[in-house]
Amino acid sequence: MTRRDFLGFFLLGGLLGLLGKKISGKKINAGKEQKGKEAMFWRKADEA
Structure with a gap:
């Protein structure tokens, strides 16, 4: 060689x-956003 x-x-x-780090970073951020959206949804559901 x-x-x-x-x-x-x-x-x-x-x-x-x-590239691997960028992709895994995006997946982690997407997971956090998803949890945030779920939390907002449940808060709105509780208020209704």
Whole structure:
């Protein structure tokens, strides 16, 4: 394996790692928003 191959794999791994973090971050945020919406819904349901 040459230095160039290693660099290519390293960059590819870094990009995939960043993409993975972004995707998991979005999923976590979406989960929090969903819980917030559910809480609002139940508050409105209780008031009605």
